[in-house]
Amino acid sequence: MSAAAFIAQIAPIAVQLRIEGSPIFPSVRIAQSGLETGWKIPPWNNLGGYKVGSGKLTPYWRGKIVTKGTWEVYDGKRVDATAAFRAYDSVEDFFRDQDLLFENKRYTGVRTAQSPEEQADMLQACGYATDPQYAQKLRNIIAAHNLKRYDTEAEVQKQMIGELKKQIEQLTAEQAQLRQRLETLESRARVDVPAWAREAVDAAVKAGIVDTPEGGSLDFYRMLTVMHRTGHIGNN
Incomplete structure (x- = not known):
C-alpha cells in the first residue's frame, strides 16, 4: 500500500474522531500510524504499536493478541525484542482504544498540546516510544505529506456542526414559543x-x-x- 492510499483510508477516521472530541490531531494520528506500520494496515489493525500492557479489556479491545518482533532504545542502544500487541477488529477500534490510553495522567501533555508539533514532542516526552528520534520523525512525516490539512478539515467541520446545532436550538426555541402563543390564543x-x-x-x-x-x-x-x-x- 502506498503512503497516499494509506492516508486516504485512515484520514476520514482520524478526522471524525477529532470532530467527536479526540485530543489527538489527525495529522499526528496519521503520521504515527504511518511511522509505526510502514504505511501498511496490518490484519490485526494495531497502527500504533500498542502493547497488551495491563491486559485490561475495554469496549474496543476484547483480548485478542498478536506476538510480533519489535525494537526499543535503551541507554542509546537499539535492542531487538518480541512483544505481545493488542489486536483489533477494526482500525477505528484501535484509535478509540488508544484515546482511552491517552486519558491516563501520564499523557496529560499529549492531551493538552496546542499544536501537532507540540503533540509529537509530548508523545516522546511522555514515553509512548523509546526512539529518541520519534518526535522528529513524526514532525517530518506531517510536513512531507501535508497532513495538517486534515487538522484544518476537522476544525472546519466542527465549526459547521456547532453552527448547525445553534441554529437547531434556536429553531426549537422559536417553535416552542410559537406553540405557546398558539395555545394561548x-x-x-x-x-x-x-x-x-x-x-x-x-x-x-x-x-x-x-x-x-x-x-x-x-x-x-x-x-x-x-x-x-x-x-x-x-x-x-
Missing part, C-alpha cells in the same frame, strides 16, 4: 356559551349542526344566533 378564543346564544346553540345541537356547544368562540356563537333568528336553525 386558542384558549382565549374558547369561551363559555353566552346566555344570549343558549337558545340558538341548543337548537343547533338538536338539529345536528354541531356536536357539542362548548369551546366555541364569540364569533361562532354570533353566527349560530343569526342563523337561528333568521330561521335557518330550529324552524323546520
Whole structure:
C-alpha cells in the first residue's frame, strides 16, 4: 500500500474522531500510524504499536493478541525484542482504544498540546516510544505529506456542526414559543356559551349542526344566533 492510499483510508477516521472530541490531531494520528506500520494496515489493525500492557479489556479491545518482533532504545542502544500487541477488529477500534490510553495522567501533555508539533514532542516526552528520534520523525512525516490539512478539515467541520446545532436550538426555541402563543390564543378564543346564544346553540345541537356547544368562540356563537333568528336553525 502506498503512503497516499494509506492516508486516504485512515484520514476520514482520524478526522471524525477529532470532530467527536479526540485530543489527538489527525495529522499526528496519521503520521504515527504511518511511522509505526510502514504505511501498511496490518490484519490485526494495531497502527500504533500498542502493547497488551495491563491486559485490561475495554469496549474496543476484547483480548485478542498478536506476538510480533519489535525494537526499543535503551541507554542509546537499539535492542531487538518480541512483544505481545493488542489486536483489533477494526482500525477505528484501535484509535478509540488508544484515546482511552491517552486519558491516563501520564499523557496529560499529549492531551493538552496546542499544536501537532507540540503533540509529537509530548508523545516522546511522555514515553509512548523509546526512539529518541520519534518526535522528529513524526514532525517530518506531517510536513512531507501535508497532513495538517486534515487538522484544518476537522476544525472546519466542527465549526459547521456547532453552527448547525445553534441554529437547531434556536429553531426549537422559536417553535416552542410559537406553540405557546398558539395555545394561548386558542384558549382565549374558547369561551363559555353566552346566555344570549343558549337558545340558538341548543337548537343547533338538536338539529345536528354541531356536536357539542362548548369551546366555541364569540364569533361562532354570533353566527349560530343569526342563523337561528333568521330561521335557518330550529324552524323546520
